[in-house]
Amino acid sequence: MRKVKLQLLVLLFFLLPISGSAFDVGDVESFNIESSYEAKNQNEVSAVLVKISNELLFYIDQDWWESLDQENQERVGSIIYDLGVEFENHIYPKMTSTFGKEPVHTVDKSGRTTVIFHNMARGVGGYFNSGDQYSVYQNTRSNERNMIYISTSYLESPFLPGFLAHEFMHLITFNQKERRHKVVEEVWLNEARAEYIPTFLGYENNNDNLERRMNSFLKDPNTSLTEWEGGEKNYGVINMFTHYLVDHYGVEILIDSLFSKNVGIKSINDALKKNGYSETFADIFTDWTIAIVLNDCNYGDKYCYLNPKFEGLKVLPDIRDIPSTHSSSFSQRVPTKNWLGRWYKIVGGKDDLVFEFDGESGLNYQVPYILCDYKDKCIIDFIELDENNNGKIVIEGFNDYSEFIFIPSLQSKIAGFNGKEKEYYFSYKIATDSVAEKEKYREFLLNEIRKLQAEIERLQSQNVCRIEQNLSVGSSGESVVCLQEFLKKEGSDIYPEGLVTGIFFNLTKNAVIRFQEKYASEILAPLGLTNGTGFVGSATRAKINSMIR
Structure with missing residues (x-):
């Protein structure tokens, strides 16, 4: 890395004299950065060291920093000073005492984590690159230190402490999983823990980041929990599920899954078992798919959020309106992926509702449903599937009910999530029968049964022997x-x-x-x-x- 001296404007309020330090405020160094996250797709940036604390080194993109006048440099310097104090007094002690320490770097012996602010693409708040944990002999683009990258766009954001804590959680995760157990955490769970950290630290009481994640989820709820693509929709579903998980089973599930030698779903199951729960990840996911559309504790705690911030949160199902003037049917073939929720609401119709589900064989589908009357009294049940993943229910007198919600999800794959996931399919059919038509069909079936019975009797009379004469010893034939x-x-x-x-x-x-x-x-x-x-x-x-x- 290149190091030069830069004469800073007077910012004495955040200078921290450190005897024997290898770093000095004003140093300029060149860092490798991720071009896919950088605003202009650059892969290197020069940054000036603007603050040194006991735990952190704060660098800012040199070009961005020098574009500020003295007043704005002082304002940014004050923000970074406050951020450093918040990190050392609150973020660092609470996180490390709960989730464990950050890694001791094998090359950098400063004992500090470097935080660099640089221009990033729109929507990117920050990132962590595990490649920095290795020497340049192992990874030629390594910065050879504990590093966190944050966008300059968020320097004045109320989300800033949460962003810093989020990325620091990734650093801790690297230490607990890759260094300690020699395993790589699946991205979705790595992000899930990091997404919960602002709530863990109490930051969700002061800003609307949680509301931002709720809106991302409600905008695109049909998103796989385990297929990570790094978009807003991924952060939305991860956030909603993780808050539900901790709501009902405690932050210990995030902690103990982090300490587990397993990763992903298996590590969550390890944590649930360790904490005395009989439920599995699959059970909790299914309950969550019900809770996110019902969200009513009157039907049991598992069918609602306990955190008051989620009161009123409900996903909007896709609605299928069945004509009520005549019998009708509707069918659809739907793509899905593992651990992706889908919600469908059936309204209208008359007399009996017939619902049929058909999933691909050899897979594990769950199809809970909610049936509500016009007094908002609901029942929750599951459609039983046979060995071919076919299931059927008949709801008699559907005109007495206001809605039928079914929630199919695929829950087959439990490990090996890495990027795009394979699509599978299921289909469903909805039909309504009028009473008159049903009675007519019933009479038709009875007539067919009578015909079959007559034919059976005819065949039996032809093929079955009868004894028409007395028999005794000596008889034959x-x-x-x-x-x-x-x-x-x-x-x-x-x-x-x-x-x-x-x-x-x-x-x-x-x-x-x-x-x-x-x-x-x-x-x-x-x-x-x-x-x-x-x-x-x-x-x-x-x-x-x-x-x-």
């Missing part, structure tokens, strides 16, 4: 075959030998005796007998023929 087949089907208790010869001998006679005595009340008693005779007369034939049918 088809009637004896029919008798022996019947006795054989009665089991070994009746005809253990099971021989079908067509000739009536003693083995067949003994089987007939056992059968007669088994049904003595119907065969023998009417004849005044108690013991079987082995003679197949009218009473025995009648019983056998009735059972053959």
Whole structure:
């Protein structure tokens, strides 16, 4: 890195004399920066050191700094001074005592974190580059120090302390995951912890950053929680879910998942188990998809936000209005991704509502639904899916209900999230039936059943044998075959030998005796007998023929 001296204007109010320091206020150094985040796509910037504190080195883009007159330099210097005090008195001690320390750099031995302010692209507040944690021999563009990058556009923003804390959380995460456990945290969870930090530090009480994230979510709620693309919609969904998670299960879930040797969903499940919860990440995600549209604690705490700042927050479902004047149907094939919520509201219609869901086989879908009447009384339930991910429910008298909301989500993948995710599909169908049409269809089905029953009886009369004559020892022919087949089907208790010869001998006679005595009340008693005779007369034939049918 290039180091030169720059004569600063008088800013004595934030100079901090440090004996033996390798850094001096006014030093100018060249830093590698991310061109994709820089306003003019530059990959290098010269920056002047404007403040040194016990924990931080503050640098500002030299060109930007020198474009300010003395009054504005003093104003910016005062902002940075206050930021340094806030970091050392509040941000640093609270974060490190909870989440652990930042890394001890293997090259830079200053014991400080460098914060550089430079021009960034619109919408970019700041970033952390893990490549700076390595030497230039391992990463040629490394700045070889603990670094945080913040946009000069936010120097006067009330979000500034939160931005600094957000990026510092990434630095801590690198230490806990990559240095300690040799694993790389999945981006979505890395960002989730960092997004919660302003609330953790109490900053959400003083600015509208949280409201900004709410608006980002409500603008584009159908966003995968785990597919990270770095857009406003990603920060929106991450923020809404993480606040719900901590609302119900405590900040310990973020802490213990950070300390886990696993990453992503598995680390959250580790933390839930460690803290004595039976719920899994999947359970919580499903509950959240319900809470974000219902948000009413009257149905249970898990179906609402507990933080009063989220009171009234409700996602707006896609509405499907079913005609109420006649029977109708509607179907749609919808793309989805893992851990992406979708919300659909069905209104209108008449009589019965039939809902069918069809997901791709081999995947794990969850389809909770909310059914509300006109008095705003709702029930929450789930559509049961079979092994092919097909499910169906019929809501009788749907005209008595104001709305039916269903919330399908795909929950198959639990690890390996890195950028764009694969799309999958599900389809659903909604149909309404009038009572008259339903009754007409019912009568049609009954007629079809009657036809089938008649055909079955016809076939049975053709193929089933009957014993039409008396049989005894010495008889032979088809009637004896029919008798022996019947006795054989009665089991070994009746005809253990099971021989079908067509000739009536003693083995067949003994089987007939056992059968007669088994049904003595119907065969023998009417004849005044108690013991079987082995003679197949009218009473025995009648019983056998009735059972053959």
